[in-house]
Amino acid sequence: MKKQLVAAAILSTLLSGAAFAQQTPEGSWMVRARAVHLQSDNGGGTTPALNLSMNNKWMPEVDVSYFFNPNVAVELVLTVPQKHTLYANGTDIGTFKHLPPVLLAQYHFPMNGFKPxxxxxVNYTRFSSVNLKVPGADIDRNSWGPALQVGVDIALSKGLYLNLDMKKVYIRTDVSLGGNKIGDFKADPLLVGVGLGWRF
Known part of the structure; x- marks a missing residue:
């Protein structure tokens, strides 16, 4: 009975926030802060003999969106450089940091405060602080690739939203040994996040 009452209270809060948001004109800007879980695809790229992979992790994420109208927006996704461990066949072979800003064009579907x-x-990833234990081994410092996204903003009160978001980001970097390319590493992470957004 208590669980049912709590669920009803939460639903009532979300619905009342959604109704309030529909009655209030909204600004063109939105800022979101999320906790995001990065899960690498670890496909190995074109170096299957090495079976390259990197660790999954939680990380902070901030984005800034501009709405041209109620449906169309652009979003810039930012974070701080993230440190990862690189593995070959499950063995730690070093570390690197990557900074993966993403620029997205979005289409929103306003539905009574629930806005899928x-x-x-496109994603640009900059690799830095590369420290590999294998003599002569290195990775390319730059990666460009597409990015796809799906999410929803749920109105809580005037200008305040609960955000659920999922992105697939395609990241691939060349792997070299002694200055010669021996293949590439495909990370292609799935980013699943939850956070709050402020519309103004």
Whole structure:
């Protein structure tokens, strides 16, 4: 009985927030802060003999969106450089940091305070602080790739939203040994996040 009452209270809060948001004009800007779980695809790229992979992790994420109208927006996703461990066949072979800003064009579907959206865009990843234990081994410092997104903003009160978001980001970098390319590493992480958004 208590669980049912709590669930009803939460649903009532979300619905009342949604109704309030529909009655209030909204600004063109939105800022979101999320906790995001990065899960690497670890496909290995074109170096299957090495079976390259990197660790999964939680990380902070912030994005800034601009709405051209109620349906169309652009979003810039930012974080701080993230440190990862690189593995070959399950053995730790070193570390690196990567900074993966993403720029997305979005289409939003306003539905009584529940606002699902889809997005597509481009990701640029900068690798830094590369420290590999294998003599002569290195990775390329730059990666460009597409990014896909789906999510929803749920109105809580005027200008305040609960955000659920999922992105697939395509990241691939060349792997070299002694200055010669021996293949590439495909990370292609899935980013699943939850957070709050402020519309103004």
């Amino acid at each position: 959206y889809v997005g597509a865009g």
